[in-house]
Amino acid sequence: MTLPFSQTIRVELGSRSYDVKVGTNLLSGVGAEAKLLFPNLKKVVVVTDSNVGPIYSKEVLGSFSGTGISCELITVPAGEASKAMSRAQEVCSGFTRVGLDRKSLVIALGGGVIGDLAGYCAAIYQRGIPYLQIPTTVLSQVDSSVGGKTGVNLPEAKNMVGCFHQPSLVIADVGTLTSLPDKEWSEGFAEIIKHAAIRDADMFDEIQKVANREGDIGALIARNIAIKARIVEADEHETTGLRALLNFGHTLGHAIENAAGYGRLLHGEAISLGLVAAARLSAQLSGLNAESVTRITSLLKLFHLPTELPDDLSEEEILSAMRHDKKFEAGRIRFVLLRAAGDAFVSDAVTLDHLSQAVRGLRNS
């Protein structure tokens, strides 16, 4: 990986605007950044998980020494199961024990699970307190840390409870990606390939270079954050249809993730299958050329992401999980398709029959 790298991307949202700092060796500066943003800050809680905490919390906590700000750590078990109401309640109780108030700050240090959970706790604690995101996975750096979607899962379906709460700052230290296990590194590329598919077809070549260990990961991460930032700026609360384009591959991907049960497939692995199905549906319904379908599928394979459904996952379970999707309205689904690589739109032409065929098609890729 080419290091070092440094870039700041501004997310312009009026009074909720914030910077995303992308670079290396950023963790030792977290305390100073927090003080700059909140000069009267007295109390901070860092929420992390049992994998990330032992590697990075010392540096983050240490960055507050000498600032006059007290900094406590809350560690939750690593994994999707921590995105639960019961865990959110525990974390909020932890905030109370430490004495956080509305002038305090929460820091989410970890992947998308921690960002979603800690962001949600910050959103609901005392009706909302500020938080910083320090994303440590590819997925969380390019996607979940930017845009303010926070929340937890219900046993019935993913991300069913949550709210929009924008962070005050995002610090994406690409150096933290060096400790990611191979599988977690790869799964983040499902979202990067998604961004290329919906918005930036030229990026396919850059992704290929990084896969071949020739590209600049910092620059690629920053390019993806900029794509996400521009979409969030234009449609913060997903009301105009633009932000919905980020759901390309996610309708089926989430249904597959739910049907598999939390933890059996990584989020990015389920999204990979959703992307293949959505690309093929785009070829069938909206004119996407076969070459683009092949490009998307072969890039996913290059990152060892699945393009065929595991044998023990039934089509019925996937379709039943899909009926719980928030995008289902009056029996119709708003489904993101591509007209061409880089040109996505929301279609209402996709029926349950199409979806069922698409899921069957994933059996033989």
Ligand code: NAD
């Ligand atoms: P994750 O947070 O579970 O992290 C994956 C694994 O990597 C975990 O075991 C974690 O402990 C470990 N890990 C994280 N950083 C590490 C590091 N630097 N070194 C070593 N290990 C590390 O998963 P994720 O893939 O980052 O995020 C998935 C979650 O994000 C899902 O819950 C998904 O719904 C959510 N998500 C949210 C949004 C949003 O807009 N809010 C967008 C996309 C995904």
Ligand code: GLY
């Ligand atoms: N990950 C989809 C969104 O942020 O809207």
